[in-house]
Amino acid sequence: xxxxxxxxxxxxxxxxxxxxxxxxxxxxxxxxxxxxxxxxxxxxxxxxxxxxxxxxxxxxxxxxxxxxxxxxxxxxxxxxxxxxxxxxxxxxxxxxxxxxxxxxxxxxxxxxxxxxxxxxxxxxxxxxxxxxxxxxxxxxxxxxxxxxxxxxxxxxxxxxxxxxxxxxxxxxxxxxxxx
Numbered sequence: 001x002x003x004x005x006x007x008x009x010x011x012x013x014x015x016x017x018x019x020x021x022x023x024x025x026x027x028x029x030x031x032x033x034x035x036x037x038x039x040x041x042x043x044x045x046x047x048x049x050x051x052x053x054x055x056x057x058x059x060x061x062x063x064x065x066x067x068x069x070x071x072x073x074x075x076x077x078x079x080x081x082x083x084x085x086x087x088x089x090x091x092x093x094x095x096x097x098x099x100x101x102x103x104x105x106x107x108x109x110x111x112x113x114x115x116x117x118x119x120x121x122x123x124x125x126x127x128x129x130x131x132x133x134x135x136x137x138x139x140x141x142x143x144x145x146x147x148x149x150x151x152x153x154x155x156x157x158x159x160x161x162x163x164x165x166x167x168x169x170x171x172x173x174x175x176x177x178x179x
Contacts, residue, residue, distance in 0.1 A: 033121035035099040050096040050145035069147035077112025080168030089175040096145040
């Protein structure tokens with residue numbers, strides 16, 4: 001019987017990693033920049049990529065967060081958390097807790113999704129071409145766990161001109177100074 005799994009699940013599976021020379025049983029390492037509770041950089045370090053099975057992600061996340069982060073979904077505009085949040089703090093990945101955005105770069109884009117003009121560190125996000133739905137966009141994901149976060153567009157404010165339009169369910173807000 002032929003079993004179909006999605007690309008992300010296959011590429012992060014032990015079976016796929018075992019096919020690569022020198023990777024059998026070895027954890028993949030990625031460089032990410034750590035930040036303390038105040039938003040101060042603790043530097044870039046090499047850490048293990050967070051890899052879990054679909055069942056493990058389903059247990060750890062809400063149904064919507066699972067669909068968005070693990071299957072490139074999108075929450076409905078003006079319904080997710082943080083689209084209208086104005087508190088001071090950091091936005092971390094809901095899947096692996098990597099720092100992704102600082103509230104100091106958040107702005108109201110009028111789109112109904114939390115928008116930022118820059119990530120807290122380019123080292124913490126990955127960008128790739130997304131040609132789904134007949135559009136050419138740039139998808140943004142967490143570098144450490146490959147969680148889909150949203151998309152980045154070139155219609156943002158100064159100083160970058162970028163709009164990182166993120167799904168609120170892919171983020172976890174932590175007030176500045178809180179653990």
